[in-house]
Amino acid sequence: MKDLSLDSVIPLANKTPRQELEDIAEYQGQEEAFFVMDVGDLMDKYATWSDVFPEIKPYYAVKCNDSTIVLKALAALGANFDCASKGEIARVLSLGVTPDRIIFANPVKQQTHIKFAAKVGVDLMTFDNAPELYKIKEYNPSAKLVLRLVADSNDSQCMAMGLKFGARPNEAASLLRLAVSLDLEIVGVSFHVGSGNRDLNAYSRALSNCRNFYNMCLEQGIQLSMVDIGGGFTVEDFDKVSASV
Incomplete structure (x- = not known):
């Protein structure tokens, strides 16, 4: 288009x-x-997010709508970006966005895409499995890693999203040990309960798992600096969902 x-x-x-x-x-x-599209409405919703979550920096998922107008507007507002591929990273960078405003949020990445991210300075990226850690070690050893945990929701438009990606809580310890043994840096933990989620308890369950992983990291002398709470927030239920977070 x-x-x-x-x-x-x-x-x-x-x-x-x-x-x-x-x-x-x-x-x-x-x-x-x-x-x-009403660009003004986009700006209003960004302002609403900033008012409700002043300490949570939004990372816009480029796959949602990669229109240049949308991306330019959000970049001007100060948003960061969630990219899932080499192409999306290149598209965002072409608009003058700096690499430190991008997270490569794909737990299973192609080797060439990891190499490209390293070349252009996009170091923040997610993982949820051991083979991915070995790939990252080989192609971008200075990456800053975010462990994605599986999340469940009893009421979401994309029921499988929370289960499609993410390590199970009982796998987190072994992945942490492997990352440490490979001398890789873990800086955060993430989850995604599914787009259009209306199960208010889904966030509390997911955040509880994040807290457990946070404590696990502390025991290893690792201080996490971020928690990625995923996306899929709806306009209709934003007040209720945001309150649960």
Whole structure:
């Protein structure tokens, strides 16, 4: 899908929504699909997040909507970015975002993508298994690692998301020992309960597992500096879910 650049967006006139959409389609001169977005609403939601979670820095998942307009707006607001591939990292960096504002949030990465991340200075990345640690050791040994833990939700639109990725709590100790033996740096822990989650207890369960891992790290002399609470927050239930966090 091609973006309309910011200097070519058609201003709305006194026309019906259908007429406006037909004008935009004609202006583009093509039959590709397009979407209409209110950038102001995006800014309002970012402001809401900042008000409710002033100490939690949002990392926008590029796979959600990689429109240049969306990414530029969020970058200007100061958001960080969650990238799942080499292509997404390159796209965000091309907008002038610095590498330290990106997390490579894919627990199972291709070797070439890890090498690319190392080359461009994206060191913050997730893992959830032993083979991934060996890959990271070989291709980006200076990486700052975040262990992703499995999370469960009894009411989410993407029920499998919390279970698709993530180490089980009983696997955390062995992964920690392996990371230490490989001289890799673990800086945080993460989870994702699933998009559209409405199970308010899902976050408390996941955060409890994170706390256990935090204590486990302390016993090894490791002080974690971040907890990634995932995404999938809904507009309708944001107040309730944010309160549970």
